[in-house]
Amino acid sequence: MMEKGRLFLIPVTLGEINPLEVLPISVKKVIEVVDHYIVENEKSARRFIKSIHPGKSQPSLQLSTLNKFTEPSELPTFLKPCHEGTHVGLMSEAGVPGVADPGSQIVAMAHEQGIRVQPLVGPSSILMAMMSSGMNGQSFAFNGYLPIDKHDRRKRIKQLESLSLRENQSQALIETPYRNNKLIEELLTTLHPETRLCIACDITLPTEYIRTFSVKKWKQSIPDIHKRPALFIIHA
Amino acid sequence: MMEKGRLFLIPVTLGEINPLEVLPISVKKVIEVVDHYIVENEKSARRFIKSIHPGKSQPSLQLSTLNKFTEPSELPTFLKPCHEGTHVGLMSEAGVPGVADPGSQIVAMAHEQGIRVQPLVGPSSILMAMMSSGMNGQSFAFNGYLPIDKHDRRKRIKQLESLSLRENQSQALIETPYRNNKLIEELLTTLHPETRLCIACDITLPTEYIRTFSVKKWKQSIPDIHKRPALFIIHA
Structure with missing residues (x-):
């Protein structure tokens, strides 16, 4: 019986940086031999492949796009190779x-x-923010986005704070970058003054900014991280 | 005013493997210039530094040990440099x-x-298991170890399963490697047959084994992962 091909989980950079500063050589080696890709965004995937392996033939690449617009019925064909x-x-x-x-x-x-699913090593803003937060790394949760509705958002922030206190569990969340400053404002007005907040943005980039302070201390000097990719972690 | 030194968060390998297969060159570059380390285990830290940078002078390294035996009163001296x-x-x-x-x-x-805290990219068994599990990556939690007491363990497994169902949140946990097989047995007898379980062990190593199946399917063929480092993720 023919051996099946593997599904390699290939990390890319978190922004404009030389790929081999943040990715091991094994990522380059896998890209050398793989021609079929399932990608979230075709343009950025092609750019990444070119940046880590300039000699690779672009026309021979076969890219399938998987994002929120992909029909579930398309998925099975993606693994056919x-x-x-x-x-x-x-x-x-x-x-x-x-x-x-x-x-x-x-x-x-x-x-x-x-x-067979084979993960490769690369940068994860969730994990790198968690490592750098100084919060409880024995128990933590990633919660994605907050609800959009103002009242629901406030309630969710309060809920994550109580959860953190009750379970001694650090609670990570993200926001669309152009709403970062608004989120910081909401966190600082909703959370208890002693709750710790880690703001981690531009991780691995030259402009990287990662700080953990109490809500009380953050209020003295609020950072402007408008449109910069960021992670937020709270611990009560 | 003199600029402060940074605290670099330096990843190491997850087992016996050439470090540059799983770590970017930036880790080697940082080790080239850093002589002061805070390490969990002095012997393995020296071995790692030697493996990634054979030319580095070992006698000039200054290592402080931080593990469960370290007195909290010692910590402030670690950051003096x-x-x-x-x-x-x-x-x-x-x-x-x-x-x-x-x-x-x-x-x-x-x-x-x-x-300033600066994280470097490297392998994390928690994150790599999560990526590879195929479970909900928009909401997941790492819970560390289960309680030792048999009754409390069972209760905790049930609790994590309900939490996963209620919040659609994947629940990751770890175990001391020599107790892995016992834990698998407990998970398979305690969880609902349709709950999915990911067993991920020896991540990044040549013996890597990562599979996600329903509890029902796992019962048909139970893997032996005695003494191999592993992550377990459940999703109801």
């Missing part, structure tokens, strides 16, 4: 695939179909 | 520091003292 013995790479738009992106659907499908 | 303008590196025994190890205490102290 694996059944024909060909490796497939999964790539998110930034950082590692399979967390905080739609990639996990494909990973789940790979397991169901007996395709 | 930063106040004298010298960089300090923090290293766990495996993977990234600051999560699932005692390192977060030092990171918290660095923030309080205005020392």
